[in-house]
Amino acid sequence: MKILLLHVDHIKFKPLKKALKKVEPLSDEEKKEKYVKEALVVLTAVEKSDKDIKKVVEKLVENVKDVASQVKAKTIVLYPYAHLSSELSDPELAMNVLIEAEKELKKSFVVVRAPFGYYKEFELKVKGHPLSELSREIKVEGTGKEKSEEKYDATHLLNEISKAKLDTSKLKLNDHRILGQQMDLFSFTDVAPGMVFWHNNGLIIKNELINFWREMHREHGYQEISTPQIMDKKLWQVSGHWEKYKDNNFLTEYEKRAFLVKPMNCPGGMLVYKTRPRSYRELPMRVGELGVVHRVELSGVLAGLFRVIQFTQDDAHIFCSEEQLEDEIFEIMELIDLFYKKFNLEFDHIELSTRPEKRIGSDEIWEKSEILLEKALKKRRIKYKINKGEGAFYGPKIDFHVKDSLERTWQLSTIQLDFSMPERFGLEYMDKDNKRKRPVMLHRVIYGSLERFIGILLEHTNGRLPTWLAPIQVRVLSFTDRNVDYAKKIVKKFKDEMPNLRIDSDFRQTTVPAKVKDAEIMRVPYIIVVGDKEEKSKKLAVRVRGSQKIEIVDVEKFIERIKEEIKERK
RNA sequence: GCCUGUGUAGCUCAGUUGGUAAGAGCACCACAUUGGUAAUGUGGGGGUCCUGAGUUCAAUCCUCAGCACAGGCUCCA
Numbered sequence: 142m143k144i145l146l147l148h149v150d151h152i153k154f155k156p157l158k159k160a161l162k163k164v165e166p167l168s169d170e171e172k173k174e175k176y177v178k179e180a181l182v183v184l185t186a187v188e189k190s191d192k193d194i195k196k197v198v199e200k201l202v203e204n205v206k207d208v209a210s211q212v213k214a215k216t217i218v219l220y221p222y223a224h225l226s227s228e229l230s231d232p233e234l235a236m237n238v239l240i241e242a243e244k245e246l247k248k249s250f251v252v253v254r255a256p257f258g259y260y261k262e263f264e265l266k267v268k269g270h271p272l273s274e275l276s277r278e279i280k281v282e283g284t285g286k287e288k289s290e291e292k293y294d295a296t297h298l299l300n301e302i303s304k305a306k307l308d309t310s311k312l313k314l315n316d317h318r319i320l321g322q323q324m325d326l327f328s329f330t331d332v333a334p335g336m337v338f339w340h341n342n343g344l345i346i347k348n349e350l351i352n353f354w355r356e357m358h359r360e361h362g363y364q365e366i367s368t369p370q371i372m373d374k375k376l377w378q379v380s381g382h383w384e385k386y387k388d389n390n391f392l393t394e395y396e397k398r399a400f401l402v403k404p405m406n407c408p409g410g411m412l413v414y415k416t417r418p419r420s421y422r423e424l425p426m427r428v429g430e431l432g433v434v435h436r437v438e439l440s441g442v443l444a445g446l447f448r449v450i451q452f453t454q455d456d457a458h459i460f461c462s463e464e465q466l467e468d469e470i471f472e473i474m475e476l477i478d479l480f481y482k483k484f485n486l487e488f489d490h491i492e493l494s495t496r497p498e499k500r501i502g503s504d505e506i507w508e509k510s511e512i513l514l515e516k517a518l519k520k521r522r523i524k525y526k527i528n529k530g531e532g533a534f535y536g537p538k539i540d541f542h543v544k545d546s547l548e549r550t551w552q553l554s555t556i557q558l559d560f561s562m563p564e565r566f567g568l569e570y571m572d573k574d575n576k577r578k579r580p581v582m583l584h585r586v587i588y589g590s591l592e593r594f595i596g597i598l599l600e601h602t603n604g605r606l607p608t609w610l611a612p613i614q615v616r617v618l619s620f621t622d623r624n625v626d627y628a629k630k631i632v633k634k635f636k637d638e639m640p641n642l643r644i645d646s647d648f649r650q651t652t653v654p655a656k657v658k659d660a661e662i663m664r665v666p667y668i669i670v671v672g673d674k675e676e677k678s679k680k681l682a683v684r685v686r687g688s689q690k691i692e693i694v695d696v697e698k699f700i701e702r703i704k705e706e707i708k709e710r711k
Numbered sequence: 712g713c714c715u716g717u718g719u720a721g722c723u724c725a726g727u728u729g730g731u732a733a734g735a736g737c738a739c740c741a742c743a744u745u746g747g748u749a750a751u752g753u754g755g756g757g758g759u760c761c762u763g764a765g766u767u768c769a770a771u772c773c774u775c776a777g778c779a780c781a782g783g784c785u786c787c788a
Contacts, residue, residue, distance in 0.1 A: 161775095227712080231764095231776060301762050301778080308717045308781040318781095322722075331761080331779050386788060405788055434788095439712045440779090442786060533788055552787085584788090621745040650745070658749035670748065684748055691748065 142191045142201065142238070142280075143225040145184040147265065148212045148273040152177050154220070154255055154263035161232055161258040177253050181205070181214035182265060186225035187235035190280070194234070198241045200279045205246060212272050217246050219254040220263075225276075232258060305329040313546040317599040318445040323662050324604055324612065327446070335443045335450030337592055342612035345643065346598075347453075347591050349610050351431060353483070353710060354455055354588070361476055363427040363457060368409025370433065374399040379565055380408045381501050385534050389437045406432035406456040407584060411566040414460060419570040424580060425461035425469050431591075432456050446596035447551055453591040459583040460568065466581055470517045470556060473585050477541065477554045480587050483710065484598060489550045491523055492540045494531035501535055502561035510558045511537045533584075535561045546600040553589040553597065558582075604664040605686055608706040615644040615703065616665045618656045620672025622648075628671040631681070631696070638700050639707070657684065667703070 155174035156167060183205055191197040205217060219239055223229055230238075236257050246252045255261060267273050305328070307318055321327050326343030329336070339347060358365065371393055377383040382405060383390075391402035403409065410428055419426070435451050442448050461469050481487070493514055496507045514537050518525050525539070532538055538557035542550040559582040562568075572578045588594040598606070608614050615635065619628045625648050635644050647656045653670055660668045668684040675682055681699055683692045694702075705711075 233775090300759055303718095303759095303761055303779075304721095305779055306718050306761075309723090310717070311782050329780085334779070380788095382788065389786095389788085407788085436787075439786065441712060441714090441784080443779095444781085448787075535788080547782085557788090618748085620747065623745075652746050652751060653748055654746090655750050656748085661749055668748075672747065674747080682748080689748075 142188055142197055142278070143186045144201065144204065144277050144279065145222065145225060146205070146208050146275040146277065147182040147184070148208075148214060148268050148270070149180055149182050150178070150266040150268060152180060152182050152218055152220075152263065152265040154261050156256045156259035156261050158260050159258060160223075160260050167256055167259075171256055175253060175255070177216060177218055179214065180216040180218045180253070181209050181212060182218045182220055184220050184222035184225060185239065186221075186223055187230045187238045188226050188228045189230050190228070191230055191234065191238060194237055194241060197238055197279060198245060201238070201242050202245045204277050204279065205242075206249065208272070208275060209250065212270075214250075216251045216253070219243055219246070219252060221255060221257045301331070303331050305331060305334075311547075313600075315546050315600050315603040316445075317447075317546075317596040320599045320604040320664075321446070324664060326599075326612070333451075334440065335438060335448070337446065337449060337451070343595070345612045346595055346606065346610050350588065350591060350594070351455075354431075357476065357479065358427075358429050358457070361427070361472070363429045365429045365431075366410065366413050367430060368406060368413065368432065369403070371395075371400040371402050372409065374401055376408050376412075377401050380405075380411075380562065381534060381565065382408070385499055386436075391435050391437060402435045403432070404434050404436045406430045406434065406454060407458055407562060407582075408566075410456075410458045411562060411568065414568055415566065419460075419568075419580075421462065421570055421572045421578075424570060425459055425465050426580075427457060427459045429455070429457040446592040447545065449590070449592050452593070455586050455588045455591065457585055459585070460563070460570075460580040461583070462570075462572075462578070463581055466513060466558075466583075467517060467520075469583055470514070470558075471521070473556050473583065474517075474521060474523075477556075477587055480554075484601075486543060486597070486601060489542045489544045491518075491525040492528040492531075492542065493518060493525050494528040494533075494538050494540060496537065497530050497532050497534060499534055500532070501565070506560045507537070510560060514539055514556075514558055533557050533559075535559045536584075538584075543597050545597060551589075551593055551597065553594060554587050555585065555589065557584040559584060605666070606664065607711055608666045608703065609710040611643070611664065611666050613643050613645055613663060613665045614707075615642065615667045615669060616660045616663075617644065617646040618653060618660070618668065618670045619646075619648045620653060620670055620675075622650065624671050624673065624676060627676045631669070631671055634696065635700065639704060642703065642707075661687070 153174060153176045156172060209217065219242060221235065221239060229235070239254060239257060243252050243254045307322070309319060312319060321343065324342055325340050326346065327340055328338045330338065355365065374383060377390070386404060390404055393400050393402060410430060413428065414426070431453055433451065433453050438448065438450055443450070459469050495511050500507070518539065528540070536557050536559040538555050540552045541554040543553050544550050563580050563582050568580050569577045570580055617628050617632050619625045628646060628648065632644060632646055635642055647660065649656065657668060666686045670682045670684070679696065680693050681696055683694055683699065685692060
């Protein structure tokens, strides 16, 4: 139970309308406005864990008496105030606690109890002395036995686990959640809201994106690291994330030390930087990390792959000198450009987000950083909007937004400038002149989150991914049972030529149109039908990615074509 | 988290104003069929009607509490 004790000159309140469906009826007297002078107002929120009414009431009364005697209050106002807790008990329990507490307190005080379950207008004047505002948390300890003998019935609990049911009423046909189901890419369940279960087909896409990412980043002078999933709370106090995002972290513990499930990769990266003295020769040091992060998000904001609790960031941190900054920013912009061209994606708009209210670092540094980013944008002649006050708490950023099937925009790539983290973590390098200097840092992602990126990509292609990304690249259909042996030979030939080709077959005894339909729903780029004609002519009848036209092609030529597409990532 | 909806078979949905009403199509399995580029025929198996508590002689349906999903708000290091 949570309570807030306010010592007031007066309080005035009046019930307006029901907040709950089932509440105590009010007498005419109770419906009237109440005015109480010189009172200790006890705002109460009864919580789920307050099952032992007797003990809860006992402790509540004890607390109230304690404070009342200190402030010398003779009148108590018990005032239900649900907003103190997010773990509220059911109304019945709450009512009982309040009624019992009222009875107890009446033995020593004048008690006024405000009605439960109503929206009330109220006005009060707090005295303002040191003891006039106090909050208390009342906990009833369960006996050790109860804890160790936690009772549950596994088969019973299984009933509570269900697959997340998608409400498709407001969705477009190319919504990634529908495609994900059709193409067997991923799923969600009740027991892991906002966390993706990647099926084989979906993971293929994710892994291919990662392969491409790794290749491009190696080419662009990045190293890659991987840091732990949970780290001591201290680290996040150093970085400032604890201060700013306390409630948005998953907490766990190890030998009585508090650990945070990482919501960001940067602090881990900082520690790697600090493992040995660094030289100016190492800068710019570009360090990538495909980090899995967890963030506690409000349940109402979750949305398919677009907004999740657990996701993979294609993160990177670039440590460099101030002189190198501009070039590094351009370098990242080029990389972003390269990626979006590859996927034929266009940005809806680009934002420059400036200093937020809650931030670290001096105003001079913020000024400098913002000007720097703006200059870079202007030099590149990039159109952008200013998003005032929306920067990260450690620095301003440039965000790249893309539209989804419902015309909502989502941030994918971002470039963030940061003078503060290196300061907080005491990062240094030895410069030419043998003096210790502080590096500057850039945080950046290209895909943003792999989850969100895949969602966008699916919607933009309507699931018809380029061959290199398609979970199934080629499917061979038999015309009749007569043709199965030959069709198997074709499949084998493809596999011999391309061991990594994702090819499968459909030899069911059904019509060709039926099998084509299924392959189309799976968005297979190349559907090959093998029948008597093909056996005779030794050619292939290929249906290409959604077009209704059938191409008759030479086997060898077709294999070359696919090889080329996969190699060139088309 | 808030507001408004939604939750019935693997998928898409119908239905019961509380009582032999647990239904269809697709998918799956079997049999027949051997077909030419988005759905071959017949038969069969398959359901905790989101979960829990309550009301009732009786709950998928009513009440209360909760969970998840969706749209919007707010938020997004």
